[in-house]
Amino acid sequence: MTSVYLRLAFAGLRRRRLQAGLTVVVVAAATAALTVALGVGRVADRPFERTFAETNGAHVIARTFAGSDADLTLLERLPGVTASTGVVPTAFTSFAHDGRTFGLQLVGVLATPPEVSRPLVVEGSWPAPGQVLLERSFARFLGLEPGDLVPAAGGGAGLEVSGIAVVPKGEAYPSAQPGVAFVREETLADLPASPVGRANLLGVRLADPAAADAFAAQAHRLLGRTADVEPWTEERADAAETTRTISVVLGFYAVFLLVAGGAVLATLVGGRVAAQARDVGLLKTTGLTPRQVGLVFLLEQLAIGALGCMVGVLVGWLATPAFTARAASLVNASETPPLEPAQTALVVVAVLALVAVFTLVPAVVAARRPAVETLRGGERALGGRSRLGRLADRLRLPLPAVLGARSSFSRPGRSALTALSLALTVAAVVATLGMEASLDVATDPPPAPPLVQGLDTPAWDPVDDDAGEGATLRPIVYGLDALLLFVGLVNLLATLLLAVRERVREFGLLKAIGLTPRQVSGTVVWSQAVLGGAAALVGIPLGLAFFRLAIGLTGGSDEFAYPAAWTVALLAPAAVLVVVALTAPLARRAAAIRVTEALRYE
Amino acid sequence: MEPVLRARGLAKTYVSDGVEVLALRGVDIDVAPGEFVAVMGPSGCGKSTLLHLLAGLDRPTAGAIELGGRPVERLSEAEWAVVRRRQIGFVFQFFNLVGSLTVAENVELPARLVGVSPQDARRHREELLERLGVSARTDALPGHLSGGQQQRVALARALVNRPAVLLADEPTGNLDSTSAAEVLSLLREVQAGGQTLVLVTHDARVAAAADRVVSLRDGLVVDEAVLTDRDGSAVLAGLLRLEA
Numbered sequence: 001m002t003s004v005y006l007r008l009a010f011a012g013l014r015r016r017r018l019q020a021g022l023t024v025v026v027v028a029a030a031t032a033a034l035t036v037a038l039g040v041g042r043v044a045d046r047p048f049e050r051t052f053a054e055t056n057g058a059h060v061i062a063r064t065f066a067g068s069d070a071d072l073t074l075l076e077r078l079p080g081v082t083a084s085t086g087v088v089p090t091a092f093t094s095f096a097h098d099g100r101t102f103g104l105q106l107v108g109v110l111a112t113p114p115e116v117s118r119p120l121v122v123e124g125s126w127p128a129p130g131q132v133l134l135e136r137s138f139a140r141f142l143g144l145e146p147g148d149l150v151p152a153a154g155g156g157a158g159l160e161v162s163g164i165a166v167v168p169k170g171e172a173y174p175s176a177q178p179g180v181a182f183v184r185e186e187t188l189a190d191l192p193a194s195p196v197g198r199a200n201l202l203g204v205r206l207a208d209p210a211a212a213d214a215f216a217a218q219a220h221r222l223l224g225r226t227a228d229v230e231p232w233t234e235e236r237a238d239a240a241e242t243t244r245t246i247s248v249v250l251g252f253y254a255v256f257l258l259v260a261g262g263a264v265l266a267t268l269v270g271g272r273v274a275a276q277a278r279d280v281g282l283l284k285t286t287g288l289t290p291r292q293v294g295l296v297f298l299l300e301q302l303a304i305g306a307l308g309c310m311v312g313v314l315v316g317w318l319a320t321p322a323f324t325a326r327a328a329s330l331v332n333a334s335e336t337p338p339l340e341p342a343q344t345a346l347v348v349v350a351v352l353a354l355v356a357v358f359t360l361v362p363a364v365v366a367a368r369r370p371a372v373e374t375l376r377g378g379e380r381a382l383g384g385r386s387r388l389g390r391l392a393d394r395l396r397l398p399l400p401a402v403l404g405a406r407s408s409f410s411r412p413g414r415s416a417l418t419a420l421s422l423a424l425t426v427a428a429v430v431a432t433l434g435m436e437a438s439l440d441v442a443t444d445p446p447p448a449p450p451l452v453q454g455l456d457t458p459a460w461d462p463v464d465d466d467a468g469e470g471a472t473l474r475p476i477v478y479g480l481d482a483l484l485l486f487v488g489l490v491n492l493l494a495t496l497l498l499a500v501r502e503r504v505r506e507f508g509l510l511k512a513i514g515l516t517p518r519q520v521s522g523t524v525v526w527s528q529a530v531l532g533g534a535a536a537l538v539g540i541p542l543g544l545a546f547f548r549l550a551i552g553l554t555g556g557s558d559e560f561a562y563p564a565a566w567t568v569a570l571l572a573p574a575a576v577l578v579v580v581a582l583t584a585p586l587a588r589r590a591a592a593i594r595v596t597e598a599l600r601y602e
Numbered sequence: 603m604e605p606v607l608r609a610r611g612l613a614k615t616y617v618s619d620g621v622e623v624l625a626l627r628g629v630d631i632d633v634a635p636g637e638f639v640a641v642m643g644p645s646g647c648g649k650s651t652l653l654h655l656l657a658g659l660d661r662p663t664a665g666a667i668e669l670g671g672r673p674v675e676r677l678s679e680a681e682w683a684v685v686r687r688r689q690i691g692f693v694f695q696f697f698n699l700v701g702s703l704t705v706a707e708n709v710e711l712p713a714r715l716v717g718v719s720p721q722d723a724r725r726h727r728e729e730l731l732e733r734l735g736v737s738a739r740t741d742a743l744p745g746h747l748s749g750g751q752q753q754r755v756a757l758a759r760a761l762v763n764r765p766a767v768l769l770a771d772e773p774t775g776n777l778d779s780t781s782a783a784e785v786l787s788l789l790r791e792v793q794a795g796g797q798t799l800v801l802v803t804h805d806a807r808v809a810a811a812a813d814r815v816v817s818l819r820d821g822l823v824v825d826e827a828v829l830t831d832r833d834g835s836a837v838l839a840g841l842l843r844l845e846a
Contacts, residue, residue: 399714407702509698512659513759514687514715516680592679595659599698 005292009299012279018501019272022494023301024308026268027351029490030261031312032319033483034347037257039320040327040480044251047333048239051120052168052232058085058117058203059212059232062219065199068226072202075219080211085116085203089188092178092197095151097142103178104150106132107201108185117167117203119182124163129184131162137172138179139164140329150181159183170238172329249435252550253480256431260424260484262354264491267421268498269305270358271414273297273366275502280366290367297363298356305355309348317344319483326476400519403510404526407503414502415531421495422535423542425488426575430543431550432481433563433571439474493582500524500586507591508598521587525580532579536572544568604671605632606798607656607767612665613821614651625651627821628665635766638789638799640812648821649802650695650771656800657692657769658682670766687715691760693770697752699744699759705731706740709758716763723762730758734788750781757788761797768792770801774808786811 013020051057064070076084089108094101113119113126119133124146127133132150139161144150149158165182173179206215212231220229276297283293327333397405408415507520515523547562614626626648633639641649654660656667658677667675674685686692699708706727713723731737734754736747744752753773760768773789774782786808793799801808809815810829817825 399711403703403711406707506700506702509700511679511683512657512686512692512694512698513700513712514683516683518680519683594661594679596654597660599694 005296005299008296009303012300013303019498020304022497023268023304026264026490026494027305027308028312028315029487030264031309031347031351032316033257033261033487034351035313035316035344036320036323036483038343038347039324041251043324043327043333048168048236051166051333055118055120055168056116057168057232059206059209060216060219061201061203061230062223063199063201063228064226070223070227072200074222075202075204080206080208080215081204082207083116083205085114088201089185090199090201091188091191105178105180106188107180107182108188109182110185116205119165119167121163121165127162127183129187130160132159133163133165133182134161135180136164136166136329141173168235170235171242175242248550249477256428257484260428260487263421263424264487265354266358267417268494269301269355270362271417271498273359274362274413277366280363284367290364293367294360294363297359301355301359302352305352309351313344313348323476323479400522401526404523405530407523408527408530418495418499419531419535421491422532423539425492426536426539426571427543427546428484428488429571430540430563430568431547432484433567434547435477437561437563439477496528496583497586499528500590504590504593504598508595512595517591521591524587525583528583529576529580532576536575540568540571603634606635606670607633608668610666612655613663614655615663624821629823631816633798633800635798636796638793638812640809640815641802641818642809642815643818647818649818653769653771653802657690658686687712688763689766691765691768693756693760693773695772695775697756699752699756701744704741704743705755708755709762712759713762726762730762734758750777753777753785757785761792767798772802774805
């Protein structure tokens with residue numbers, strides 16, 4: 001019996017290769033989008049906390065500057081301390097790069113990474129004497145890589161970049177300046193006396209991280225006014241502040257890709273099965289029960305779906321690192337490991353489950369209808385003349401327009417699905433326009449060089465923050481925009497291709513009556529244009545609502561801006577134009593099919 | 603008299619799964635204005651193919667077709683469409699009404715195509731549907747009609763522009779005997795009105811109403827029988843009835 005199902009399922013696949021191919025592409029696009037979304041979502045999930053845990057970060061850090069007589073080691077003896085970095089020498093310096101002067105805080109390290117506040121090397125290696133390990137956001141900003149040379153302040157021998165590391169920082173460079181780097185203590189000691197400002201710091205881990213604020217207050221009293229004490233909660237709050245916007249942006253795309261992927265599956269798989277109502281009738285006539293009919297369709301769609309999933313997972317795995325690496329750098333998270341097989345399996349199961357649902361629902365609905373009704377042809381049609389058709393008639397529109405408008409509303413279910421799927425693409429465009437507008441807003445004035453007591457800090461040119469967060473965020477947003485628009489475009493093409501293909505038989509009929517091929521393709525272009533217009537009307541508010549939701553999630557952040565009204569207003573005619581431009585060549589080809597051949601189409 | 607429809611050496615070859623199928627192998631046919639020609643023959647003999655070629659619904663592999671003295675076999679798809687809407691009415695065996703349009707719209711569509719005003723198209727349609735006995739269903743969609751009703755609507759659609767030639771592929775093939783008789787009497791009326799009729803049929807009663815029966819076998823004309831003189835007197839009608 002199983003072999004019968006399989007044979008029927010594969011017969012269906014062979015007979016409808018175009019739809020099968022489209023479904024593979026769409027499932028692949030959806031799977032890839034979900035894979036990327038998941039990867040990106042993981043990066044944006046509490047990045048500071050993850051990095052803090054991975055680096056065994058210090059809950060309280062105290063700093064004294066040259067000339068201070070405060071004894072940092074007093075902190076190690078306070079109750080609640082479980083571990084300490086010991087006294088770490090640091091130096092503030094500056095160096096010239098690309099014609100600008102950049103400030104740099106060098107932190108001394110030993111031959112092996114410390115237990116507490118351990119920089120995580122993500123590229124290259126731990127520094128040897130004469131080498132420097134750069135903090136990632138700083139290195140990325142300057143475009144420095146292992147092997148490059150950082151010129152020394154005061155004209156000494158430069159420092160060779162040994163590697164790139166991640167540390168739990170509240171803000172990424174250049175939001176937080178100066179840059180941070182690690183050198184061996186002996187290298188630090190060899191630096192010229194000027195223009196270098198020296199400081200010591202000590203970090204401790206606490207048994208109760210929540211007690212950090214109280215501990216910091218206590219430490220401040222103990223060390224006196226010449227020392228700086230900072231609990232990790234401050235960095236965490238900073239991190240939450242900077243990450244929030246970015247997390248919301250990334251999360252927003254993750255959710256949107258999820259919705260778009262799901263919707264694409266719904267329209268294509270669901271629409272495809274709904275359009276095969278005739279086959280359902282035929283299978284029932286041959287003696288299959290509604291349940292068995294559902295099974296045949298399920299096998300057919302799952303076979304296509306599995307193939308699409310394989311392609312999508314492959315593409316997703318290849319594409320995800322490009323997104324996660326940038327995203328991780330942006331939110332100052334440690335590099336996210338590649339997607340785990342379990343996660344990928346989850347994506348595949350989710351996609352196949354969606355395929356199954358979108359297959360079974362229309363198949364069972366069709367199977368419950370009397371066989372004769374489904375055999376008579378296609379969908380249940382609405383009776384009577386549609387208002388739109390009558391309106392088109394009254395407006396004295398050309399005949400193809402009247403026929404096209406009629407045709408849009410004669411298959412209400414199918415048309416609604418098409419319009420919805422087009423609307424999602426429009427919504428995606430609206431949302432990306434909003435993101436684009438927001439990128440221009442997400443700029444803060446550059447931070448001033450910190451005033452450090454008793455220290456002759458070397459001067460550096462503050463780096464404009466706009467060039468930082470915006471610049472790093474932009475490629476990610478554009479990449480995600482591209483992914484989202486790709487899913488949208490695949491969806492659009494698949495929808496239009498199917499809409500045209502489903503009408504080939506009708507084209508033959510209209511030509512037999514005496515419509516020219518141009519008039520025939522005109523009807524389908526008009527009908528899709530009507531749907532495109534309807535989709536824009538639904539999609540624009542949908543996109544704005546989605547975007548507003550994203551803003552709401554950030555707590556009404558003023559870092560977001562709505563897209564300009566004129567761009568949104570232009571979107572409606574643009575959507576119609578794109579639909580027309582894509583439909584016209586498809587329709588022209590379909591209208592050229594000979595009548596006798598067209599009439600054999602189902 | 604100059605034939606309204608003339609075909610010479612009409613051939614059609616299909617390629618199906620790499621195998622060439624000779625559907626028509628050089629058919630000559632002349633149809634005089636106002637004549638009623640029935641094309642008969644077993645399944646697969648090329649009857650429908652002949653009709654499709656004569657209506658420009660398909661392209662001949664070889665041969666020539668003249669409509670009203672004008673060669674038409676090389677017309678473009680668009681030119682054929684214009685010829686069909688003005689000069690040829692076509693009735694399919696399986697009705698082939700546009701499923702998304704109502705009965706009224708299906709019938710009015712060809713009239714609107716040739717530029718008839720909506721009011722006139724509506725009047726023509728009402729007359730035709732009244733004559734065909736389906737005027738009660740004008741706002742129904744084709745899917746909700748019985749086979750006989752659909753075929754009558756298809757006939758109305760084919761006739762609404764009063765084409766010079768009506769081509770019909772088994773117009774009674776899917777009908778019960780009552781419906782078939784109604785359709786046949788309508789076809790007689792059409793012919794009486796001066797229009798030319800070419801129809802493919804299996805049904806000897808339908809063929810018996812024709813002026814001439816052309817028999818096809820394996821893509822060739824194998825026999826032509828004149829049943830009535832042009833003045834209407836029966837010549838071979840009795841013979842065919844015996845055969846049937």
